[in-house]
Amino acid sequence: MRETFLPFAKPSLSEEAISEVVDSLRSGWLTTGPKLKKFEAMLREYHKVQYALCLSSATAGLQLALMALELKPGDEVITTPMTFAATLNVIEIVGATVKLVDVDRGTYNIDINNIEAAITDKTRVIMPVHFAGLPVDLDPIYSLAQKYNLTVIEDAAHSIGAEYKGRKIGSFGDIQVFSFHPNKNMTTGEGGCVVTRDNDVAKHISLTRFHGMDREAWNRFGKEGSAHYQIVYPGYKYNMMDLQAALGLHQLPFLDVFIEKRTKLVKRYYRKLAGFDPLILPKQPQYVHKHAWHLFAPTLNSDVAKISRDEFMSKLKQMNIGCSVHYEAVHLYPYYANKYGFKKGDFPNAEAIGENVVSLPLFPDMTEREQDDVLEALYTIFN
Template sequence: MANEEKLAINGGKPVRDKFLPYGRQWLDESDIQSVIEVLKGDYLTTGPFISEFESKVANYVGSKYAVAFSNGTAALHGACYAAGISNGDEVITTPITFAASANCILFQRGKPVFADIDPVTYNIDPASVEGLITPKTKAIIPVDFTGFPADLDSIHFIASKHNLIVIEDAAHALGATYKGKKIGSISDMTMFSFHPVKNITTGEGGIIATNNISFYEKLIQFRSHGITRDIKKMKQHPGNWYYEMKLLGYNYRMTDIQAALGISQLKKLEYYNEKRKYIAELYNQELKNIKQIKLPAMAAGYLSSWHLYVIRVNSSQVKVGRNQIINALQKENLGVNVHYIPVYYHPYFQGLGYEKGLCPNAEELYEEIITLPLYPLMSDDDIFDVIKAVKKVIEYYAISND
């Protein structure tokens, strides 16, 4: 019985002999040497590589400032603090995201308010956002889902009209552009993540890009216990050994080890993203005629960083549900995934009083999406194995129109 469970859908041999994950990091010898350099130096935690990494990221995305954090969630928390979100404030975000996009609001005792998604792009729908604004609304957190930028013009128009702050969750979107502008140069604050499956990695890590000096200064202080060594901000200064804690901050600092790896990885970002684009274009070309699935949307003026490649199963054209298709693809040794479970479906949010039915488009999407493997280390054989497996499984479960 155990052997039967491992068989592919038609009882034959799987398309692949070896498991292919949906994403993974690419580290080469230059990355390893960059870390060794730090390990041999004087600083492991807060040292010169952090400010260098911040400067290089800011320069790349076109922002005045960048503040590195220990991870993307910590960076979002810092952004919510800098935005002044506090007890009772409402912040509008999307449910089709990782939980951190909403958790950062809760960390500041604010209330996440979930707007529905655009059924074409799967990004937050500005019309839904507009309908949810109340006197308590303080900010909007759009998410550039899969690396495809949200409708930032509409979101910023709404934010300007209602005096709201835009914190862009661009965890997927390092290198993406919106109407000719790099993501990271547009919103009040923009977060990028450097988790191993992201477009570049620092192991764990995140960063906030901003053009606002006030936000920048708050972020710097917040990530390091609320402590300052700036003489102009102290009540007294008895010596250069002295420092003052001005607010209740956190230990959210990135290490020099992480930053050095990030500097090395950043040099290869454009190549990595080109490879991601190449894989996505092959998928688009080879899968476009399968009527049982919908491929990712494209739009003029948007350049995705292709962090994820998400297909949508046309439920009316297949004999089984999405989960059975996932199981079949996994038996072909593909590490397919689902991005994402609507945030308010999670038990913790249900315990806060959120109920299913809030965002119909997001909930319908969730039942039908599958994330295919996409990362720069994939070979052409890997890519065509994915294509072959998808065709095989979808054809097997397709409803015949004969």
């Protein structure tokens, strides 16, 4: 058994990243400023996109993206119950209505075959989640969006660096929202980013993320800046600080390497767990994609395992192996069950995943030795 605890996720932070944060601290400029400007320029370049707007979180980005579309009460947003609660919470926060479509049991992504049946004359947005970094099959979704005049907001919290048919998520389509939470493929501590090619959406978010000030106001305390501004919209305070961007400046250049390392480890998991009945490994779809492998999240095969998911997780933890749940099906949380009358059986695939899924350790600096400890724990538990 391992002597020390192996976390299920861990950011890779270089000495340069740490020094860049210290540089911000020493400079006295901690909040939004020149480092954020530089980081946003890097994100635009990486995605070859016109607008990349950083925020305090992906949750903030999803909320402001929905607000930019000026939804009215009763407007419907289609998404899935197999996601982090934030995806649904923001729909509620902006006063729109959640419309759920179940996921595919194998990929955990929205079942594209069932989206059209969920579209009504109130539908305004489709919000697919690229679960664990696996791109959703976007072509059929954008075809539906075109047919019914809908906007697609991709919840890309897991999937910076992923590719769909040779194109980076974020380099095409309507709106994509990335998360830079420390467990994600790159981090700014907390943080998120909206990318878009839409001038109106970008303008709206650049206002709402900082109080609704009419122009770039971060430099109003500097020598060149003006202390005067107008408020043209009642905005939020969702800006990203330079302290956070400082990390991002030294994370983005390594993102593709981080994903390569994750992919190598995941391939090894697939090889070593081939034919290992207690676990069902996520399926790879037919269309061409590059998975960002934010998570390696198999489900327990309850017919074979003879223990519950929670017993399995506590055994792993006793053996010093970190693990987590991504996610329980969101429609069964009390708020959503009460408001919409959702109940068990409504979205069986999301429920089956939600009851059995376990995220196993996966991070770029994880060694094969550490991965062997995970595998050994699995073999021991299900011996």
